[in-house]
Amino acid sequence: MTDKYTAFVNGGFGKSLAKKLGLPQPAKLRRFKAGQALVSGPVLVVGSGSDADAVATYLLDGAGSSESIDVRRQAVEPSGSKWAAIVVVLTQVTAPGDLSEPILALGSQLRSVASSGRVIFVTRPAAAGLSPAVAAARNGAIGAMRSLAKELRAGATANAISITDDSAATSPSALSALRFFLSSRSAFVDGQIVAVSSEAGQVPESWAAPLAGKVAVVTGAAQGIGAAIAETLARDGATVVAVDVPAAGESLSKVANRIKGTALQLDITVPDAGAQIIEHAVARHGGIDIVVHNAGITRDKLLANMDNAKWDSVIAVNIESQLRINEALLASEHFTNAPRIVSLTSTSGIAGNRGQTNYGASKAGVIAMVASTSPLLAERGGTANAVAPGFIETKMTAKIPFATREVARRLNSLQQGGQPVDVAETIAFLASPASGGISGVTVRVCGQNMVGA
Structure with missing residues (x-):
């Protein structure tokens, strides 16, 4: 089934008319095609600590493939391009005040997010037994992500990966979720949290055919x-x-x-x-x-x-x-x-x-x-x-x-x-x-x- 309105407002006269009348202008979403790169531009990793470093290193190494990914750690607008994705690593926050610096750094770069860009929060769950401050900070990150997802435009999405305290930020399932949210495979998934509850899972020999033999x-x-x-x-x-x-x-x-x-x-x-x-x-x-x-x-x-x-x-x-x-x-x-x-x-x-x-x-x-x-x-x-x-x-x-x-x-x-x-x-x-x-x-x-x- 087709959405004729979306097709109409994405080109020519329809695009101009929708802009003049203030009508909704849904973006044409980027969806996966065979041979497509995981991301189509530079990726910014925001946050400090070992988890943020590990995520940045994984992406810098090509995210498990021969792909070359331009990874930045400084929240400075990329020259000549826009951010394909911004990954915000908040696994080490211990109080609500810890959210300010990384989330405001993210905010300063939102105008430079590309069409169908991705914002991904990497967090830990607000599980029972935590101190009130830690639980508040972790749940606050999720609240910020869900609200941000409603602010993004041009087909961009925001989602979160919540990883238990006894699991690494680069466990197989955390990386599987990171790749999914970074990619165009997640085009219509927005404002969601994927909970990684253990380090179980096996990285496939080829991310191009992860179900081979199944x-x-x-x-x-x-x-x-x-x-x-x-x-x-x-x-x-x-x-x-x-x-x-x-x-x-x-x-x-x-x-x-x-x-x-x-x-x-x-x-x-x-x-x-x-x-x-x-x-x-x-x-x-x-x-x-x-x-x-x-x-x-x-x-x-x-x-x-x-x-x-x-x-x-x-x-x-x-x-x-x-x-x-x-x-x-x-x-x-x-x-x-x-x-x-x-x-x-x-x-x-x-x-x-x-x-x-x-x-x-x-x-x-x-x-x-x-x-x-x-x-x-x-x-x-x-x-x-x-x-x-x-x-x-x-x-x-x-x-x-x-x-x-x-x-x-x-x-x-x-x-x-x-x-x-x-x-x-x-x-x-x-x-x-x-x-x-x-x-x-x-x-x-x-x-x-x-x-x-």
Whole structure:
């Protein structure tokens, strides 16, 4: 689906007209293309201490690849270019007053951030047992980041990586999150915190193909977000089993053929769906490493008009099927080698949405499910996480009445809807071997707004 307004105001007469009338001018976001450099200009690292030095050194060394990155440590406007990213390392703050110098140094450089630039805070969590001053400083950093994300323009975003006190700022998962937020893969992720809870994870041999050798299953893969997920995981090196209902068989086969994977026609609500998925993946590809629970439905009605069929069908597809499949995975000897589960939830499961009590209940259930599943996978080096899309340009959102759709598009910090690939990129990041220290979390892909399904 396309956003004709955004296309109109980004060139020629439309751009001039929007500027004269003071209309919103959403930027054309920079999204990932094969061969693209991690960053497209100099990177400023703000902050003092060993963590800031380690992050700067990692970037200066090419961020795990042969790329050459221009890294600066002085908050001085770069000559002849703009900052592709500013990384603010605040892991050693101990009181709210410690935030002043680095954050105001950041503020002095914001006018020099490039279009689709990145601001990334690296912090520690305000965990229980800390002194009040330390907890206040750490949470203050998050509050500053979220507010800054609403101030940035021209497609720039702000996000945070929160690393536990017993984990290094350059642990595999911290670096995986840093690369994700620096890159154009995170185009529609804004105002978010990724919590790194351990030093687990393994840096891939190649960041260009981090999923090489992995077998991934994607449900609801025949179209839309599911197809984008399947394509993105395959691009990153995975062999993909594309799953969808028999009625979508033709579209499913096209997706599977396009990515050189296999198709499995299956109603995921049947009791033995998990067993069928495992059997197919093992028989055809020798194993199963990643499961993406993407399949979902809506049956919207105000609760006063809701009937059993609409309620029960949404619960059955969106949450009960995932629970049963996960039980089969956890009982299987084939899902034990640092496996990954990534579930699709929704901002409706966080903030609610009128006419979606059934959908909101199912998606809120998904968030709690991954948090509870996470420790069950930890002993086998696995993770369970969720991705919560906001307004994404799909066939479903295209059916929303025009006025409501336009409002939903413009309310977020980036003033536009996301694309299916934005959800897919976030899932690929969480599925990576390097992200083994990120588990039980929900990452919103919503441009920093709670609208959408």
